[in-house]
Amino acid sequence: MTLEMLREVVRNVLPQVDVVIGYRQGFDPLHATPCFITKPEQVDELIWNPLCVQNLCSYLPFLNKKVGVIVKGCDSRTIVQYMQEKLIRRENVKVIGIPCRGVISVNKVIRAVNHQVVEEVKFEGEKLVVRTSEGEKALPLSDVSPGKCQTCQLPTPLQADHLVGEPIQSDKPREKVFEDIREFEKKSLEERRKYWEKEFDRCIRCYACRNACPLCVCQDRCIAESRDPHWVSQRANLTEKFMFHMIHGLHLAGRCIGCGECERVCPMEIPVARIKKKIGMELKELFDYIPGINPDDTPPMYTFKVEEAKIKEHEL
Amino acid sequence: MAETGFVAKEKINILLEALSKKFHVYVPTLEEEVVLFKIFDPEKTLCLTRPANLAPKAVIFPQGDALFTFDFHKDTEDPKKVSVELKENLEFAPTIIFGCRPCDAQGFRIYDRVYVEIDTPDPYYKGRRAKTTVMTLVCNAPFPGCFCTSVGRGPADKDGSDLIMTELEKGYFFEPITEKGKEILKESGFEDGSPYREEAKKAQEKVSSAVRKPFASVDGLPEKILSLFDNDQFWEREAAKCISCGACTYLCPTCYCFNITDEQVSRRGERIRSWDACMFFHFTLEASSHNPRPFKHQRLKNRVGHKFSYYPSKYAGTIACCGCGRCIRYCPVSVDISEIVAHAQGVQG
Numbered sequence: 001m002t003l004e005m006l007r008e009v010v011r012n013v014l015p016q017v018d019v020v021i022g023y024r025q026g027f028d029p030l031h032a033t034p035c036f037i038t039k040p041e042q043v044d045e046l047i048w049n050p051l052c053v054q055n056l057c058s059y060l061p062f063l064n065k066k067v068g069v070i071v072k073g074c075d076s077r078t079i080v081q082y083m084q085e086k087l088i089r090r091e092n093v094k095v096i097g098i099p100c101r102g103v104i105s106v107n108k109v110i111r112a113v114n115h116q117v118v119e120e121v122k123f124e125g126e127k128l129v130v131r132t133s134e135g136e137k138a139l140p141l142s143d144v145s146p147g148k149c150q151t152c153q154l155p156t157p158l159q160a161d162h163l164v165g166e167p168i169q170s171d172k173p174r175e176k177v178f179e180d181i182r183e184f185e186k187k188s189l190e191e192r193r194k195y196w197e198k199e200f201d202r203c204i205r206c207y208a209c210r211n212a213c214p215l216c217v218c219q220d221r222c223i224a225e226s227r228d229p230h231w232v233s234q235r236a237n238l239t240e241k242f243m244f245h246m247i248h249g250l251h252l253a254g255r256c257i258g259c260g261e262c263e264r265v266c267p268m269e270i271p272v273a274r275i276k277k278k279i280g281m282e283l284k285e286l287f288d289y290i291p292g293i294n295p296d297d298t299p300p301m302y303t304f305k306v307e308e309a310k311i312k313e314h315e316l
Numbered sequence: 317m318a319e320t321g322f323v324a325k326e327k328i329n330i331l332l333e334a335l336s337k338k339f340h341v342y343v344p345t346l347e348e349e350v351v352l353f354k355i356f357d358p359e360k361t362l363c364l365t366r367p368a369n370l371a372p373k374a375v376i377f378p379q380g381d382a383l384f385t386f387d388f389h390k391d392t393e394d395p396k397k398v399s400v401e402l403k404e405n406l407e408f409a410p411t412i413i414f415g416c417r418p419c420d421a422q423g424f425r426i427y428d429r430v431y432v433e434i435d436t437p438d439p440y441y442k443g444r445r446a447k448t449t450v451m452t453l454v455c456n457a458p459f460p461g462c463f464c465t466s467v468g469r470g471p472a473d474k475d476g477s478d479l480i481m482t483e484l485e486k487g488y489f490f491e492p493i494t495e496k497g498k499e500i501l502k503e504s505g506f507e508d509g510s511p512y513r514e515e516a517k518k519a520q521e522k523v524s525s526a527v528r529k530p531f532a533s534v535d536g537l538p539e540k541i542l543s544l545f546d547n548d549q550f551w552e553r554e555a556a557k558c559i560s561c562g563a564c565t566y567l568c569p570t571c572y573c574f575n576i577t578d579e580q581v582s583r584r585g586e587r588i589r590s591w592d593a594c595m596f597f598h599f600t601l602e603a604s605s606h607n608p609r610p611f612k613h614q615r616l617k618n619r620v621g622h623k624f625s626y627y628p629s630k631y632a633g634t635i636a637c638c639g640c641g642r643c644i645r646y647c648p649v650s651v652d653i654s655e656i657v658a659h660a661q662g663v664q665g
Binding site for chain 2: 026032036117207210234269
């Protein structure tokens, strides 16, 4: 796929919609930023490369317009989930899908260059070449990609009105998807408690994780800020922080499509996606269900069966 | 006593240990991959090579500050009679913020005008501020997103600091700015700084030109931003990608808005002053359920407007943004406040 192919598709889609959401270069060479294209002359601002990390679908439920949106494979599960939960009118969305070979984790790149200021970024095959005042450094994309890319099962979008480029098959083994969680669970309960206390202690409750989450649809009505009911107080202590993250995780049970936005946006670098992934793993084992795959599915927490294959309620 | 001080790099921890005997010393500390201001702990890693992720504002303006506790008592003779016992703590420990950046220190000057230099000063902020000595590290390079020189400041500015320190080849040069700063130099651990004065001066001058300049000047900016107040189209365009979280405001060294809540369990509780963020829907939600800023573009307009128009109009032209760049660096979608200002300047009429 070339950038020109993408721009051509966007030029064709633009007259059919009010806005097309894509990516443009951000404030420095390492950051892309969402751009909202309403005029043909803006199309040339579009970029497509492994910097294009944001899940642009997150804007859809809040835009009462006809929208074109650029989606990667992982992002496309958001569209499916929105369809299941009737959060978008599918006919109002033109999905411009791009088969994706993986994005970067900005934090991993910054660490790889030891926090030196990045002056230039180039993409050469499977490598990211980063220039700092200390010279150029070639980083294999697989070393600096987020966890979700390292076990990606869906490089090609499930939903696409226009697919830009040839579909890609995943070359990542399916059984490795939850490997990190299984590994983590080998720690003792006490070790895990200590780990999470240390991590959540940094939380500043800026709610970036919540607001960036495409499935956190309560947004302005979030129970974390509600005074009545008053489940979480304004105290800046570990208990309240912990409580908020548990709420976030549980409200996404069977709905989290694993885009990892919550973790990517955290200014305190707390691995909050791990909570959701753990719940996702439990849901997979309990209900044999993966969210955001089939628009006709009902999320397991949205329904009820008298007999569940793996819940031995009646034997109690 | 020497007018300036010097501490060799390998002796910084010795200095901090000595200061810790008299003060609560907050230093930029590496917590996993993040740099936060924490009480000095020789077991942890001191990080002076990059600005902290979070401005040190919480030292003087805590995120959730218990202003007082309350305890309701029922009269055992007459249960209808209830009295309330209030307790507040206005005793603050001598504190040092060590190794913050000039932008962080300037943040406190933005707060001082609002919380101290008024007829009814805020006793909590004022108390902590008076007890705190700010020891600022001059920047030796700009960081991604920084734009301090565009807002009329600079990487070696002294405003808000009690003492500034400059990194030299072999150590740090300390230069007092205020009386509090001079007092610190009397503590043990400092060598005479005068042989290093010239080297420090050169180091301080070097960085300024390297800072990016997204806009040339702030002349006429408060008026310009205000003139766009009713231009919804402009603000909608600038705010389109904003996800309305509070990362920008919470990380910001100059954002000082707060919420007040009573957090009560049974008959006891605390009145908490906690950070608020104008990017949140609830920020202006009124008891009637009316919200004057229901849309995110109105809220982003407020954030930009407060820093670049309303505050300077009230406080002799002082721009309430120090250009630290944190809101840009850590924004989930890279909203760039300096770009918004530049766009505002470019609007004709």
